[in-house]
Amino acid sequence: MDIIEIAAILIIGFVGSAEFGSAALVHPVIRRLETEDQLTFEKGLFVNESVGQ
Numbered sequence: 001m002d003i004i005e006i007a008a009i010l011i012i013g014f015v016g017s018a019e020f021g022s023a024a025l026v027h028p029v030i031r032r033l034e035t036e037d038q039l040t041f042e043k044g045l046f047v048n049e050s051v052g053q
Helices: 003-031 035-052
Strands: none
Touching: 003 035
């Protein structure tokens, strides 16, 4: 296995784990909030994701 294949596996694993963690741990908590608070939280997530790119 060359370095590119190893890097691809590591990146895919990290992204998959981050998405699973978000879906399993963060989003159930968001659903318990009031509607206005949900919107504020989701906007904050969107802004933080946009800044990271």
